[in-house]
Amino acid sequence: MEYSKIISVTGLGGLFELLSSKGDGAIVRSLEDKSTRFVSSRVHNFSHLESIEIFTVRDNVNLADVFLAMQKDATPLPGEKDNAAVKKYFETVYPDMDFERVYTSDMKKMVKWLSILTANNIDIKAPQPEEEEIVDSEDQQEAEAVKAAAPGEAAPQKSEKKKEVTKEEEAKPAPKAKAAPKKAETTKEEEAVPKKKATPKKKAKE
Structure with a gap:
């Protein structure tokens, strides 16, 4: 079971x-x-x-943790009907319990339930924490770098696999775009030369 x-x-x-x-x-x-x-x-x-979880003066604990502490302690279980004995028992076995929020009726249930579980030879197991997801090595390195960054410093940005520009390439001037060929402009000298008048045609002899 x-x-x-x-x-x-x-x-x-x-x-x-x-x-x-x-x-x-x-x-x-x-x-x-x-x-x-x-x-x-x-x-x-x-x-x-x-x-089921139980209130304590710190964080809540699983009921199985209380059961295991009860099994480990040599103090015999108290009678379920004796309220004072039940509270005194838990003050000894589990002193971190929040006795203002955990009622005596709840403590009585825990005593009775442990007796039933023991009689049925049920192995009490505390729930295991969920396994953490496997993080990509590159993402993990970046996460560690973010944690290591001093306050006020910007976190390193994710590296991009781009071609690195060398110092020599940075020093080279960027190639200029070729200018579009301009239309031939008329110079002032050409404008100064008068155009030749057309030679008048001779009249044909009658």
Whole structure:
């Protein structure tokens, strides 16, 4: 039986193994009396134990972390009906718990649930953090360069694979565009020369 399949159901005491899900509910099996039943999602809510978190004075922790701390501690589990004993137990076993936001009724549930899990020999496992995506080596180098940049300095821009311009090429003047051929202009000397008059044609002899 896997810890990831263990759920609690509102309105029903104890813990259940989720056998199958349906559109309007789920088929579950009780970990205490082993009975199987259909539970309607219109009436009840389901909570996977691995998704439950507990308030602490720091960041929230997963319920599995509290269970593991309870298993590791040699202090015997208190009676579920003794409120003072339950609170004193968690103050010893898990002192970082936020006792102003975690009610005694919640602590009683944790004691009962751990007893049920232990009786069914269920291996409690804390959820593993999601694996980080593999980052391209070039992008990773740029990300590290951005982190290393001093405050106020511009982050290095992404390198582009362009042809580098050498100093010699920079020193060369840019080639000038060829000028379009101009039309021949009339010089002042040509304008000063008078044009020859056409020779009058001789009249034909009669």
